[in-house]
Amino acid sequence: MKHFSKFLLASMLVLGLTSVNAQDANNPWSIGIQTNAVDFYPTGEDAPQGDWFNDYFNTGDHWNILPSVSRLTVGRYIGAGFVAEFAGSINQIEHFGDRPVDDLSYYSADLSANYSLRALLNDGWFDPVLGVGGGYNWIGDTDNDLQGFDGLTLNGKLGLNFWFTDNVALTVESNYKHSFETETASHFQHAAGIKFIFGGTDSDGDGVYDKDDECPETPGLPEFNGCPDSDGDGIEDRMDECPNEAGLAQFNGCPDTDGDGVADPQDECPNEAGTAEMNGCPDADGDGVADNEDDCPNEAGPAENNGCPYEDADGDGVLDKDDECPNVAGTAANNGCPEPTAEVVSELNEYSNTVLFDLNKATISTESEDALNSIADIMEEYSNTVFHIEGHTDSSGSDQYNLQLSKERAQSVKDYLVSAGIPENRLTSEGYGETRPIASNSTSSGRQENRRVEISLDEDKEMREDTSN
Structure with a gap:
C-alpha cells in the first residue's frame, strides 16, 4: 500500500501538466482493463466481518487480490455526464473477513450508471466518479462450514480517473456491494487499471471531433471549432477575405501593406501610402489626380490635362488651351491673338x-x-x-x-x-x-x-x- 500511494502521487504530478478530454459524446465508448480486490471485512456485519470501514486499507489481512487482469469493463456515454458501464470480474477468495478459507471462486457481473464530476472541476485531468447500480455475484462452495452463495447486489461506487492523454486514463475505484440474499455476502470490491476511450470521428485529423467541428473536412484549430486559419492572423478562413495573407481584423483579415488605412485588395497602390479618396494612391501635388495617373505628379494641374498645368507658350497670359494663337502673343480680349495697332x-x-x-x-x-x-x-x-x-x-x-x-x-x-x-x-x-x-x-x-x-x-x-x- 505504501508503494501504491507513492505511485499514485507521482502519477498525479505528471498528469497535472496536461489538459485532456474524458469520455463524452465525442468518445462515447470505453474499455477498462483492471485488477480487482475483494474485501468482506469492513462491511458492518457480524463476525468474522468487522465494523463499517474498519481496517478498510488492511490489504494484507483482508483483501483478496488476484494479481492479473481480473476485471474488464465496457462503458457507453449516455449524455449529461452519465456513463452506463458493464463490468465482469473473477477472483480467488482466501480471506472471508478475518477468517482464512480455502480458495473460493468469485465471479461477478455488474451494471452501473456512473456520473463524472470532472465538469465541475474545470474539465482538468482529475475526474472523480460516483456510481450506482446492481449486479449478480457468485462465490463457490468450501469444504468447511462456510457455504457457497450467490445472488443480486445493490452497488454504490466511488472512483477516480486520471486522464493523461486524450484517450487513456489511470482509474481506481471502490464499490460497495450489498447482498439481498445473504447478509454476509455484502462486500467491497476495489479495482485499479487502465481505461481507454474511443468511438469519436475526426475526419480531418485536427483533434476536433466531427460532432463539434464546423469544418469537418478541413484541418483546423480548436479555438475556431475545427476551422482553419491558413495565414495565422487570428481570423478563421471562413471570415477572412484574404485567407492566405496575414491581415487585420478591421480589414476582415486583409493586410494594409503601406499602412494608409486602405486594405490591399482595395488599394490601387498597395506599396505606397495614399488616401482613401485616391483609392490608396498618393497625390503629391494635391491636384486631385493620383500620382499613378498624373503626368506631372509634382505640379498641380487639372484632370482634363492629365494632372499637368496648362502652358502659355507665348506668355501672353492666355493659356494655350484657350489661346487661338498659342505661338504669338496676343490679348485676352482677342482670345490670345494679336490685335492690329x-x-x-x-x-x-x-x-x-x-x-x-x-x-x-x-x-x-x-x-x-x-x-x-x-x-x-x-x-x-x-x-x-x-x-x-x-x-x-x-x-x-x-x-x-x-x-x-x-x-x-x-x-x-x-x-x-x-x-x-x-x-x-x-x-x-x-x-x-x-x-x-x-x-x-x-x-x-x-x-x-x-x-x-x-x-x-x-x-x-x-x-x-x-x-x-
Missing part, C-alpha cells in the same frame, strides 16, 4: 487710299493690285481679327446712285482680298455713299479725297463662318 490700321488705309476704280464703276484698276496685295499680307498677320471695308463717294450724282456705287466698290475690295487668301469670315464690307466726307465737296481736290476706300477693325462682330470655299 493704330499704326497698323493707318498703314492699311495708306494702301487703301491708293486703290483706284474705273470711272463711275466698281472695277478695280490694274495698278491698284499691288496695294491690295500689301493689305492682304498685313491682314494675314492678324488671323483672328475681323476687318471692315468701307466704301465712300463724293457728292456728285444722286444720293441713291452714290450709295449703291460705294457698296459695290467696298464689295469689290472684299472680293479681291478673299481671292488673295483672306478668309471671307474675317471680312465685312459696307457702302456709305456721300454721308461721311472727310473734305469739302466744293473743290475738285476735296471731292477726290472723299472718293475713297477705308479699312477699320470690326470689333463688334464675331468671326463668321467661312463661306469662301
